[in-house]
Amino acid sequence: MTLSSETPEGRGSALPAFLWKAAKIAASVALTLLGLLLVTFLIGRVVPVDPVLSVVGDRASKSTYDRVFLELGLDKPLWQQFWIYLKNVLSGDLGESFLTKRPIAEDLIRVFPATLELATVGLLIGTVLGIPLGVLAAVKQGKLADQVVRVIGLVGYSAPIFWLGLLGLLVFYARLGWVAGPGRVDITYEYDFTVKTGIMLWDTATQGRWEAFRNVVSHLILPAMLLGYFSMAYISRMTRSFMLQELAQEYITAARVKGVPEGRVIWVHALKNAAVPLVTVVALFYANLLEGSVLTETVFAWPGLGMYLTNSLQNADMNAVLGGTLLIGLCFVGLNLFSDLLYSLLDPRVRRRR
Amino acid sequence: MLHRSRFIAAAVASFLLAAPAAQAETPADTLIQAYTLDEIISLDPAEVFEFMPSEVIGNSYETLIGYDPADVTKVFGKVAESWTVSEDGKTISFTIRQGRQFASGNPITADDVVFSLVRAVKLDKSPAFILTQFGFTPDNVEAQIVKTGDYSFDLKMDNSYAPSLVLYCLTATVAAVVDKKLAMEHEVNGDFGYEWLKTGYAGSGPFVIREWRPNEVLVLERNDNYSGDAPALVRSIYRHVPESATQRLLLEQGDVDIARNLSPEDLAALASNPDIAVQSGVKGSLYYMGLNQKNENLAKPEVREAMKYLVDYQAIADTILKGGAKVHQAFLPEGFLGAVNDTPYSLDVAKAKELLAAAGLPDGFTVKMSVRNSGEFAAIAEAIQQTMAQGGVMLELIPGDSSQNLTEYRARQHDIFFGQWGPDYQDPHTNADTFARNTDNSDEAASKPLAWRNSWPAEELSKETAAAMLERDADKRAAMYTELQKKVMADGPFIIMFQQTENVALRANVKGFVVGPSFNDNSFIGVTKE
Numbered sequence: 007m008t009l010s011s012e013t014p015e016g017r018g019s020a021l022p023a024f025l026w027k028a029a030k031i032a033a034s035v036a037l038t039l040l041g042l043l044l045v046t047f048l049i050g051r052v053v054p055v056d057p058v059l060s061v062v063g064d065r066a067s068k069s070t071y072d073r074v075f076l077e078l079g080l081d082k083p084l085w086q087q088f089w090i091y092l093k094n095v096l097s098g099d100l101g102e103s104f105l106t107k108r109p110i111a112e113d114l115i116r117v118f119p120a121t122l123e124l125a126t127v128g129l130l131i132g133t134v135l136g137i138p139l140g141v142l143a144a145v146k147q148g149k150l151a152d153q154v155v156r157v158i159g160l161v162g163y164s165a166p167i168f169w170l171g172l173l174g175l176l177v178f179y180a181r182l183g184w185v186a187g188p189g190r191v192d193i194t195y196e197y198d199f200t201v202k203t204g205i206m207l208w209d210t211a212t213q214g215r216w217e218a219f220r221n222v223v224s225h226l227i228l229p230a231m232l233l234g235y236f237s238m239a240y241i242s243r244m245t246r247s248f249m250l251q252e253l254a255q256e257y258i259t260a261a262r263v264k265g266v267p268e269g270r271v272i273w274v275h276a277l278k279n280a281a282v283p284l285v286t287v288v289a290l291f292y293a294n295l296l297e298g299s300v301l302t303e304t305v306f307a308w309p310g311l312g313m314y315l316t317n318s319l320q321n322a323d324m325n326a327v328l329g330g331t332l333l334i335g336l337c338f339v340g341l342n343l344f345s346d347l348l349y350s351l352l353d354p355r356v357r358r359r360r
Numbered sequence: 361m362l363h364r365s366r367f368i369a370a371a372v373a374s375f376l377l378a379a380p381a382a383q384a385e386t387p388a389d390t391l392i393q394a395y396t397l398d399e400i401i402s403l404d405p406a407e408v409f410e411f412m413p414s415e416v417i418g419n420s421y422e423t424l425i426g427y428d429p430a431d432v433t434k435v436f437g438k439v440a441e442s443w444t445v446s447e448d449g450k451t452i453s454f455t456i457r458q459g460r461q462f463a464s465g466n467p468i469t470a471d472d473v474v475f476s477l478v479r480a481v482k483l484d485k486s487p488a489f490i491l492t493q494f495g496f497t498p499d500n501v502e503a504q505i506v507k508t509g510d511y512s513f514d515l516k517m518d519n520s521y522a523p524s525l526v527l528y529c530l531t532a533t534v535a536a537v538v539d540k541k542l543a544m545e546h547e548v549n550g551d552f553g554y555e556w557l558k559t560g561y562a563g564s565g566p567f568v569i570r571e572w573r574p575n576e577v578l579v580l581e582r583n584d585n586y587s588g589d590a591p592a593l594v595r596s597i598y599r600h601v602p603e604s605a606t607q608r609l610l611l612e613q614g615d616v617d618i619a620r621n622l623s624p625e626d627l628a629a630l631a632s633n634p635d636i637a638v639q640s641g642v643k644g645s646l647y648y649m650g651l652n653q654k655n656e657n658l659a660k661p662e663v664r665e666a667m668k669y670l671v672d673y674q675a676i677a678d679t680i681l682k683g684g685a686k687v688h689q690a691f692l693p694e695g696f697l698g699a700v701n702d703t704p705y706s707l708d709v710a711k712a713k714e715l716l717a718a719a720g721l722p723d724g725f726t727v728k729m730s731v732r733n734s735g736e737f738a739a740i741a742e743a744i745q746q747t748m749a750q751g752g753v754m755l756e757l758i759p760g761d762s763s764q765n766l767t768e769y770r771a772r773q774h775d776i777f778f779g780q781w782g783p784d785y786q787d788p789h790t791n792a793d794t795f796a797r798n799t800d801n802s803d804e805a806a807s808k809p810l811a812w813r814n815s816w817p818a819e820e821l822s823k824e825t826a827a828a829m830l831e832r833d834a835d836k837r838a839a840m841y842t843e844l845q846k847k848v849m850a851d852g853p854f855i856i857m858f859q860q861t862e863n864v865a866l867r868a869n870v871k872g873f874v875v876g877p878s879f880n881d882n883s884f885i886g887v888t889k890e
Contacts, residue, residue: 053764054764054767054768055761055763055764055767056763056766056767056770059763059766059767059770060763061401062485062486063409063410063486064766064770065409065486065487065489065784066485066486066487066488066489067484067488067489067492067807068806068807068808069484070484070485070486070488070489073484104401105398105401105574106401106574106575107401107402107558107559108559108574113574116573116574116576117575172605172606175606175609176609179609179613180609180612180613187609187610187613187615188601188606188609188610189599189601192615193386193387193390193392193597193599194387196577304602304603304606305603305605305606306606307394307599307600307601307602307603307606309573309575309576309600313575313602314575317398317575320761320763321763322763
């Protein structure tokens with residue numbers, strides 16, 4: 007009964023404080039997204055590509071060209087174009103892509119789940135492998151195990167993903183036949199289930215289409231392993247360095263002196279503290295993966311966000327680029343907030359300070 | 361606890377090991393092609409203009425007029441049964457075949473044909489100029505293309521154009537016959553059903569467009585209401601596979617039946633595979649360099665000629681394009697009426713140096729060349745750079761994205777543009793109209809043909825081009841185009857180098873695929889799988 011929040015005074019200020027904080031977060035999120043849109047918009051207009059040409063092509067008559075020029079609102083001053091765009095976004099209209107002739111929102115709903123599924127599985131693989139390897143490398147610092155982990159990481163860092171992807175396909179798909187090839191699902195299963203969420207693992211599993219589910223896994227496993235390998239390379243290095251910091255702390259020495267088993271010292275005492283900064287690293291890496299890996303998506307014919315954005319950018323389809331950027335921005339902001347939240351769960355000091 | 365986790369691990373392991381290998385054959389009644397689908401930006405025939413989607417329209421819609429892909433001079437009616445040209449040559453009267461229907465079951469009548477043509481002119485999308493060049497405008501078209509009976513209509517033009525020109529233009533996808541009733545059911549704000557049709561389908565061809573997911577897949581199904589011979593295939597699917605090496609793996613594994621965008625290297629590697637066959641077709645696309653006459657060096661006739669001697673045409677065709685193109689130096693592709701197939705230019709450094717000296721540039725000069733940074737373009741540009749340097753012409757290569765290059769080209773800000781040009785229809789006027797016509801060389805000109813883009817005032821040639829458009833005697837007309845090509849070849853600001861060949865790699869059991877002269881002639885209608 008001595009906790010401060012239980013006093014009438016504390017209770018009275020708790021709600022407005024919470025609201026105040028939420029408002030602060032909302033304002034900073036809005037400002038971040040606005041800045042992001044503005045910069046993307048300006049870059050899009052500075053790029054020396056004529057968007058009208060992407061719509062009408064090279065042969066159209068002048069009347070066609072002029073009509074589309076007006077339709078796209080390109081006759082208006084830049085600030086006005088941006089203002090119109092912003093107003094539309096606020097009313098929930100992201101505009102239409104002139105490459106796919108569909109609303110941007112519909113396009114994003116179609117392509118993003120493909121990237122989300124791939125990135126999530128990739129990150130899971132990377133985290134599950136990367137953290138133990140990083141811990142191992144830190145514990146065996148300078149020894150053979152450390153060197154091995156470093157070399158594995160180095161290859162993951164430096165080998166072009168494009169090349170590794172093709173090599174993977176050649177070995178596991180073409181030679182060994184262990185996995186299915188490029189694409190998300192075989193044509194045979196394409197119409198075996200209804201695409202509801204676009205997360206095919208989920209869609210097939212919830213509809214009880216286990217044959218199709220296996221096929222989806224078989225398609226997913228190779229590109230996911232590839233992304234997993236890259237995340238592992240990064241995560242293991244970061245884990246190693248965070249762990250080395252923690253292992254040099256006095257509380258670790260104290261624990262060892264007290265006779266705490268070494269396994270517990272490493273996996274519970276040290277790792278729990280290293281986990282705090284690690285959460286941010288993993289969350290940001292996840293956001294990176296969610297941008298879509300253009301090269302991976304290209305090699306594996308994976309119809310995701312990366313391919314969509316690249317294609318839009320090359321054709322100056324700015325509505326699509328802006329919509330995609332907004333989505334990625336949201337992912338970053340969301341994951342940042344999420345990692346902040348996890349921070350306070352993991353670190354009592356942060357919790358108390360709040 | 362331990363027991364359970366072991367059980368899960370075992371279950372996962374057995375599941376992964378049992379995951380089926382991907383060696384399954386494609387279904388016998390389905391054709392699966394790996395293709396780069398990012399060119400598709402619409403499925404409305406009034407708007408479709410790019411190579412890949414025009415192939416889709418070619419297999420799913422019917423045009424008024426068709427021609428034999430093996431011999432394009434054999435023109436025949438498809439939806440049209442017959443036609444007559446009036447005395448003054450300005451009106452063509454068409455009769456429509458009776459008793460045929462659209463995929464929807466609606467009958468095909470003159471109403472639909474007139475609607476389709478009027479619609480294309482009024483919507484005024486990219487390919488509309490193919491029709492509007494005969495004097496149709498959104499305002500007058502309803503008075504110029506008129507129904508004269510349930511199965512007949514008149515096409516009234518502003519001049520007596522060569523009938524073959526008009527007929528060839530009516531074979532283009534922009535003139536495909538659209539189901540009026542179905543399209544108008546989806547009309548919004550007087551858009552002739554455009555909003556709907558850009559992702560929908562309202563045709564009468566052998567296949568029905570079932571689904572298009574951008575950059576993913578395009579699915580066609582057999583049209584059971586098709587009036588011609590029913591295709592053997594039930595389904596034809598295009599899968600978006602952007603990478604050549606990936607296409608090759610899929611083809612080798614039998615996960616696709618046809619790979620469409622293989623690089624010369626991948627094609628060469630497949631040559632020894634007994635399960636794979638390669639089919640080729642000469643296409644109309646030309647690789648050329650455009651020399652901007654705003655550049656004072658390039659404006660000298662001797663320099664233009666010298667540069668034509670500083671390209672090793674054959675070597676590039678043999679070592680870089682490897683069967684993807686052949687040497688061709690005139691603006692009309694082989695196969696066109698009046699096409700010049702001689703190749704008078706070859707690498708001749710001594711001659712080029714002589715010409716440069718005569719132009720007052722014995723030590724050569726430096727000039728920029730804008731190049732697309734994709735595919736074979738970069739490699740060809742480097743080869744050209746090397747031989748040009750031998751003559752003293754130092755090329756500075758400016759790599760860029762294709763749309764970026766095009767923007768610069770159309771603003772006449774380039775020195776040298778290196779790219780491709782493909783004809784819009786099978787009549788010679790299509791290329792003459794751009795390589796040999798420039799009636800207004802000012803920066804504000806309404807029309808931007810290639811001659812204009814390279815700031816080449818072609819007054820005399822423009823007149824000859826206009827005259828050839830009206831010549832009704834085929835032999836005389838052919839001679840006029842031959843003359844035009846020779847003039848452009850000798851003096852023009854274009855170094856035309858190669859004519860493209862399309863190579864298609866198929867599983868050996870796939871028979872009956874047709875690689876036509878134009879992309880809308882590429883056909884899988886007769887495909888069977890043995």
